[in-house]
Amino acid sequence: MDTDDLLKRLERDGVENLWVIYHDYSGRSAAKTVPIEGFASAVERGVVFAVANLSFRLGDHQSEGATFLADSGDFFALPVPETYSLIPYHTATARVYTTMRKDDGAVWDGCPRTRLLKLLNDYAAAGLSIKVGLEPEFMLFEQIGENEYRPADKDGMFVLAGLDRHYPLWDKLIRNLRDMGVTIEQLGKEYGPGQYEGTTLYDSPLKAIDDYLTFKEVLRACARDAGYIASFMPKPYEHLPGNGLHLHISLWNEDGTQDLTPGARDDIPLSTTGEHFVAGLLTHARALTGVGCPIANSYKRLQPGSWAPAHICWGVGNRAALVRVPGMGTRRHIEFRSGDNAANPFIHLTAVLAAGLDGIINQTQIPPPANDDVGHLSNEEAKARGFDLLPRSLSDAMTALEDDAVVCEGLGSIISTEFLKIKRSEYDAYKLHVHPWERQIYLEAL
Numbered sequence: 001m002d003t004d005d006l007l008k009r010l011e012r013d014g015v016e017n018l019w020v021i022y023h024d025y026s027g028r029s030a031a032k033t034v035p036i037e038g039f040a041s042a043v044e045r046g047v048v049f050a051v052a053n054l055s056f057r058l059g060d061h062q063s064e065g066a067t068f069l070a071d072s073g074d075f076f077a078l079p080v081p082e083t084y085s086l087i088p089y090h091t092a093t094a095r096v097y098t099t100m101r102k103d104d105g106a107v108w109d110g111c112p113r114t115r116l117l118k119l120l121n122d123y124a125a126a127g128l129s130i131k132v133g134l135e136p137e138f139m140l141f142e143q144i145g146e147n148e149y150r151p152a153d154k155d156g157m158f159v160l161a162g163l164d165r166h167y168p169l170w171d172k173l174i175r176n177l178r179d180m181g182v183t184i185e186q187l188g189k190e191y192g193p194g195q196y197e198g199t200t201l202y203d204s205p206l207k208a209i210d211d212y213l214t215f216k217e218v219l220r221a222c223a224r225d226a227g228y229i230a231s232f233m234p235k236p237y238e239h240l241p242g243n244g245l246h247l248h249i250s251l252w253n254e255d256g257t258q259d260l261t262p263g264a265r266d267d268i269p270l271s272t273t274g275e276h277f278v279a280g281l282l283t284h285a286r287a288l289t290g291v292g293c294p295i296a297n298s299y300k301r302l303q304p305g306s307w308a309p310a311h312i313c314w315g316v317g318n319r320a321a322l323v324r325v326p327g328m329g330t331r332r333h334i335e336f337r338s339g340d341n342a343a344n345p346f347i348h349l350t351a352v353l354a355a356g357l358d359g360i361i362n363q364t365q366i367p368p369p370a371n372d373d374v375g376h377l378s379n380e381e382a383k384a385r386g387f388d389l390l391p392r393s394l395s396d397a398m399t400a401l402e403d404d405a406v407v408c409e410g411l412g413s414i415i416s417t418e419f420l421k422i423k424r425s426e427y428d429a430y431k432l433h434v435h436p437w438e439r440q441i442y443l444e445a446l
């Protein structure tokens with residue numbers, strides 16, 4: 001579909017309002033709605049936003065030392081025609097995702113979608129292509145007061161009652177997504193109170209990410225209409241499971257017809273290319289944590305023994321490992337488990353693919369797999385077996401990211417520089433805050 005096709009499609013579908021959406025460096029969906037009078041201009045030139053919007057951290061404060069300020073001008077969010085979709089739960093309204101362009105329409109390296117495309121071209125130059133499936137976990141909450149929430153149920157892991165209880169919501173979600181061209185592969189109750197997990201079908205990286213973003217946006221809307229809040233926060237409560245985002249990646253030949261991930265025999269987990277790719281992920285794991293686990297709260301999820309990874313290792317069928325090959329036979333692909341849904345998925349996947357390509361180019365050797373639950377090893381045992389810990393805080397992860405030239409180059413200097421500033425600024429605000437736990441423990445005792 002090109003620009004003309006998109007304009008014709010808007011007319012044919014009777015659209016009166018078009019949501020033009022971009023995703024900021026914190027992964028938030030940001031948008032303007034354009035009424036019918038502005039369609040031609042929006043579709044051909046894009047919709048204007050301040051570049052400074054991209055320097056804002058979560059909580060809507062401009063980050064300390066931001067590069068993009070009031071005098072930094074604008075970018076244009078230029079619709080990507082193939083991302084067009086009607087929004088089935090609003091009248092005569094459609095949405096389109098965008099690529100960020102400079103004022104004069106030129107390609108801009110500050111655009112996460114553009115950087116991912118560049119990495120995919122680097123893979124094509126190496127005779128490879130990528131397919132991805134995303135597996136987000138989230139929780140349903142009821143709001144019971146100002147900043148007070150309660151999980152929407154107490155049902156156990158994959159217990160039918162949990163699926164049944166909110167079935168009108170799931171049914172509506174799946175139907176809306178289907179109407180928007182997004183196929184849900186599976187959706188079910190996860191481990192903790194109110195926790196669920198939905199997977200979208202694996203596909204090319206851009207389609208898979210667009211589907212994931214659509215899933216998040218539509219789920220939020222459907223949950224809100226049902227009286228709930230759907231939250232992707234990595235660790236809402238210390239005693240409940242965290243919400244991860246597992247990336248399921250496979251390596252294919254350039255035209256995507258031959259899966260090059262598995263080993264030559266059924267009992268060999270990975271091909272040589274697959275092994276080098278995984279070795280690249282392990283080599284750059286610390287920096288990748290900074291990108292994929294980008295808020296202070298992310299580090300409360302990455303705890304040993306929680307099924308979220310805490311150590312740098314890989315394994316077959318091992319949910320405690322950072323990189324898991326789910327199983328043998330037809331299940332041989334690469335699951336990267338540290339990331340969460342606070343990441344911008346374009347930035348996250350670009351970093352992961354840059355690390356994997358570095359492993360392929362340098363033919364980095366993979367260490368032996370971890371065959372047991374590394375989360376239950378003592379620090380000394382883990383160290384003796386060569387399983388280093390992932391960064392234990394956002395601050396450590398940001399240092400690791402800054403020091404990793406491969407990952408920063410993959411993201412490009414505009415995104416890596418601003419991302420570090422935003423996340424450090426947010427972390428500084430977090431560090432200054434006096435948390436309720438401190439008053440609970442210290443106020444009367446001291």
Ligand code: GLU
Nearest residue numbers: 241242243244307308319
């Ligand atoms: N909730 C876990 C995480 O935070 C993952 C559980 C699972 O293996 O699905 O990554």
Ligand code: MG
Nearest residue numbers: 135137190197
């Ligand atoms: Mg899960």
